[in-house]
Amino acid sequence: MCGIAGIIRRGQPGNIGGEMTSMLRSLKHRGPDSTGFAVYGTPGKNQYVMRFKVAEQEDINKGFDIHQQIKDRRAEVNKRLKEHGVEILSEVEATEYAFRYTIRFDGDMHRMADYIEDIEGAEIMSLGEGLELIKDLGDADVVSEQYGLGNFNGSHAIGHTRMATESDVDIRSAHPYWAYPFNDVSVVHNGQLTNYWKWRRKMEQRGHRFMSHCDSELIAVYLADKMNNNIDLEQAMHDSLDELDGVFTYVVATSDRLGMAKDLMAAKPMVLYESDDFVALASEEVAIRSIFPHEIDTFDPYEGEVRVWQL
Amino acid sequence: MATVDKSFEAGLHSEQLRGRTQQTFFSATEEENFTYPYNAFEVDRAKKGEFDAQDLETSEINIKIRSLMEEGCGHIVVKNPRAKHSIGVGILNRLTLDFEGSLGYFGCGLIDGPNVNISGRVGWSFGENMMAGTVIIEKNAGSTFGAAIRGGDLVCKGDVGSRTGIDMKGGNIIVGGRTGTLSGFMMQRGRMIVLGDAGANLGDSMYDGTIYIGGKITSLGVDAVPGEMTELEAGWIERKLALYGMKAPNGVKNLQKIVAGKQLWNYDNLEPHEKKIIL
Numbered sequence: 001m002c003g004i005a006g007i008i009r010r011g012q013p014g015n016i017g018g019e020m021t022s023m024l025r026s027l028k029h030r031g032p033d034s035t036g037f038a039v040y041g042t043p044g045k046n047q048y049v050m051r052f053k054v055a056e057q058e059d060i061n062k063g064f065d066i067h068q069q070i071k072d073r074r075a076e077v078n079k080r081l082k083e084h085g086v087e088i089l090s091e092v093e094a095t096e097y098a099f100r101y102t103i104r105f106d107g108d109m110h111r112m113a114d115y116i117e118d119i120e121g122a123e124i125m126s127l128g129e130g131l132e133l134i135k136d137l138g139d140a141d142v143v144s145e146q147y148g149l150g151n152f153n154g155s156h157a158i159g160h161t162r163m164a165t166e167s168d169v170d171i172r173s174a175h176p177y178w179a180y181p182f183n184d185v186s187v188v189h190n191g192q193l194t195n196y197w198k199w200r201r202k203m204e205q206r207g208h209r210f211m212s213h214c215d216s217e218l219i220a221v222y223l224a225d226k227m228n229n230n231i232d233l234e235q236a237m238h239d240s241l242d243e244l245d246g247v248f249t250y251v252v253a254t255s256d257r258l259g260m261a262k263d264l265m266a267a268k269p270m271v272l273y274e275s276d277d278f279v280a281l282a283s284e285e286v287a288i289r290s291i292f293p294h295e296i297d298t299f300d301p302y303e304g305e306v307r308v309w310q311l
Numbered sequence: 312m313a314t315v316d317k318s319f320e321a322g323l324h325s326e327q328l329r330g331r332t333q334q335t336f337f338s339a340t341e342e343e344n345f346t347y348p349y350n351a352f353e354v355d356r357a358k359k360g361e362f363d364a365q366d367l368e369t370s371e372i373n374i375k376i377r378s379l380m381e382e383g384c385g386h387i388v389v390k391n392p393r394a395k396h397s398i399g400v401g402i403l404n405r406l407t408l409d410f411e412g413s414l415g416y417f418g419c420g421l422i423d424g425p426n427v428n429i430s431g432r433v434g435w436s437f438g439e440n441m442m443a444g445t446v447i448i449e450k451n452a453g454s455t456f457g458a459a460i461r462g463g464d465l466v467c468k469g470d471v472g473s474r475t476g477i478d479m480k481g482g483n484i485i486v487g488g489r490t491g492t493l494s495g496f497m498m499q500r501g502r503m504i505v506l507g508d509a510g511a512n513l514g515d516s517m518y519d520g521t522i523y524i525g526g527k528i529t530s531l532g533v534d535a536v537p538g539e540m541t542e543l544e545a546g547w548i549e550r551k552l553a554l555y556g557m558k559a560p561n562g563v564k565n566l567q568k569i570v571a572g573k574q575l576w577n578y579d580n581l582e583p584h585e586k587k588i589i590l
Contacts, residue, residue, distance in 0.1 A: 271453070
């Protein structure tokens with residue numbers, strides 16, 4: 001059992017960081033192991049935001065060397081970025097092991113990302129114009145405070161509270177997943193995929209990288225592969241209902257769209273609310289109501305349903 | 312009125328089922344044998360109590376309802392339940408209970424006797440194991456609506472999710488809109504009336520009971536077969552819908568009736584008293 005949520009502000013951007021924190025706080029009972037946010041801010045001109053980590057949270061407690069290793073790894077990231085012609089505009093140390101860089105770059109993004117991830121312990125969480133992907137161990141309040149998300153302004157966001165079932169409790173296995181190497185595409189998922197290994201092998205043969213053993217990562221890679229083959233996001237989501245087995249509901253976000261898909265068994269919950277100004281969706285209505293004080297009408301999507309909203 | 316007349320009046324004994332459980336187990340005198348549940352309170356329907364649940368936790372809300380019942384309130388109004396989970400469960404009293412707003416998961420489970428009105432929506436597994444009483448929901452409901460209910464009327468005027476009436480063992484589920492996949496899955500007794508469409512695998516693995524669908528059926532599940540509507544049951548449905556201010560859009564006689572096809576050899580060959588043990 002995990003909790004997933006999404007929100008779009010259709011009118012003016014607003015405090016989606018605070019709103020998503022509130023929604024995920026309400027879903028804490030669905031998954032206390034880790035919490036993740038994919039928030040979409042206002043893109044800077046010719047700028048990208050890169051969120052990455054060079055160690056796991058649990059590594060910090062494993063000996064004295066790790067602190068120096070983290071410094072060395074970060075220095076190596078900076079060196080490789082420079083070698084690749086990336087201009088670093090700003091650096092923020094969100095935690096000892098996780099960082100936010102604003103960069104300027106007009107080269108091959110995929111190649112650059114591969115080069116960075118070749119460093120031991122390095123993982124790019126997200127790389128995009130608007131997307132910032134933050135995930136860590138702990139509940140929504142802990143992660144939100146740690147990464148300063150309480151006042152993050154933006155247009156839309158998705159989030160996840162995780163109860164680990166089939167992979168480790170670590171940042172690598174936490175959601176959301178970035179649809180590597182696509183800018184600004186992120187996924188959160190509640191459920192189990194039963195043909196995970198079949199599709200993982202297929203994706204690896206096509207050159208896609210996996211950073212975890214979490215089946216949810218497959219959805220991000222699967223959608224990235226489809227989009228790489230010029231299949232529209234909505235069509236790719238429809239395809240996923242036929243090709244991915246198991247029970248699942250997932251939410252995907254891009255720079256200007258947010259969508260959800262529910263498998264044919266409809267065994268994983270999702271509640272929707274839609275108005276002129278907002279779209280909000282979550283595993284439980286209580287999450288939606290945490291950000292709307294007034295009375296609202298909500299509904300469940302049905303089995304095999306795919307919905308995509310434009311900003 | 313004689314037992315058999317009451318039974319016919321209720322629209323039973325007219326089924327075209329090949330099974331026997333519905334006829335065998337129905338007892339028109341059941342209500343006469345009904346004993347007021349253990350642990351119920353003496354309440355007066357004219358005595359009204361209300362409170363705001365906005366800032367209360369689930370257990371606080373349920374304790375508050377209980378304390379109002381203890382005070383003799385037979386009409387309780389709960390404002391702003393805010394889709395919290397497990398509210399209104401285990402109520403063994405006859406009383407009127409109004410929720411002004413929406414309930415979350417597992418609302419009103421294991422109730423035996425109350426008349427519940429909900430102005431909003433309800434989440435998954437609402438009314439699970441309901442024994443008696445009525446529940447009227449003005450908006451939508453989530454999945455596994457009325458799972459394993461044994462009695463009473465569970466009414467949703469909007470749409471409901473998947474697996475409605477799963478493992479249903481009696482009572483009536485009435486839905487004004489559509490229902491999702493696997494509705495009536497492993498249904499064993501009772502009646503489900505859906506005025507809108509039904510998703511795939513309707514009545515899959517149903518042992519017994521009857522389903523009526525007003526709209527399109529995506530597909531029938533294993534063991535579910537069409538049945539023939541009788542005048543008596545059409546009248547019963549008409550009266551039942553009228554009770555809740557509902558109407559079949561194309562008329563009651565055009566509802567599609569679905570019953571068990573009885574492919575479950577082991578079950579169908581049991582004696583009625585043996586089936587009762589299983590159910």
